[in-house]
Amino acid sequence: MTDAVARVARAARLLVALDFDGVLSPLVTDPMAARATPEAKRAVAALMDAPGVTVAFVSGRALGDLRVIAEHDDASRVWLAGSHGAEHWRPGAGQLRADDDTDPADADEIRESAEAAAAAFEGAWIEAKRYGFALHTRTSPDGIEPRAQAAIDELMRTAAPAWRRRDGKHVLEFAWRHEGKDVAVAELRRVTQADAVVFAGDDVTDEDALRSLEEGDLGIRVGPGETAASLRVADPGELAAVLTRLASLRAS
Ligand SMILES: [Mg+2]
Incomplete structure (x- = not known):
């Protein structure tokens, strides 16, 4: 070291x-x-x-x-x-403007569908993110997380297959920026x-x-x-x- x-x-x-x-x-x-x-x-x-x-x-x-x-x-x-x-922030310059920051027309609708799907699972909730959303399952009882994630995966396969999927610790994120x-x-x-x-x-x-x-x-x-x-x-x-x-x- x-x-x-x-x-x-x-x-x-x-x-x-x-x-x-x-x-x-x-x-x-x-x-x-x-x-x-x-x-x-x-x-x-x-x-x-x-x-x-x-x-x-x-x-x-x-x-x-x-x-x-x-x-x-x-x-x-x-x-x-x-x-x-x-997104970037630099000393002296502040937040830099992104090249193309336009939200897809159906982004809100997709997020709302995810919220509706997550509501069926105890402890699961959807965090709205600048470029998509994240499913959180940190406080879900045992066995719930894989089912909640499968439901969101299923939704996104048809709703927005081009969004980038990212796995984390009790977090599953989807974003349209890659x-x-x-x-x-x-x-x-x-x-x-x-x-x-x-x-x-x-x-x-x-x-x-x-x-x-x-x-x-x-x-x-x-x-x-x-x-x-x-x-x-x-x-x-x-x-x-x-x-x-x-x-x-x-x-x-
Ligand atoms: Mg970290």
Whole structure:
């Protein structure tokens, strides 16, 4: 671990791109109640003060929601990629305009159909997202989640087969924009002209970014699960320790 972190710390320009939920914050039942832990906040602040480092949060959350849970304001120096990279916010520039942000005509109708389908399953609910919706089943009793997901899959097969399907931890998301975290990290790498990238994530969608990393980068998986990352940590607490060590290596 120490070797990999020390190596990446030597890059002239370093991009540290971090998923938010389950990485800087613990996973919680109410998605809007998620907040970074105090250790994670301190580690991110130390990285931002280190020379030649850009910090970015790369999340599946809609940009507006990500700004709320990340307690991100207009003075912040943290770059943001929301909706898996379909939305961007940069220091000094604010939210960037997307090329084509027009909603499909039937988007509301599809979301309402999903809400009606989810209502039949205890604990299941639909979160409206900027580019689609997510089915949440974190609080569903055992055995309900697969049935609720099958019902939504069935609906989407006929209603909107072109929407991108993403699996997560007790979350099933459908979006009409197809951007992934791999594209988000590539764009951040290009714009920041980073010589190396650190990416940390805890879920299936993060593997898009982890698989796209190059020689000299460092991928970190937080928690269990199959991964393309070269380094694994147990939880947000251990990740904060790695980020703090990275910041201190840069500062010295
Ligand atoms: Mg996550």
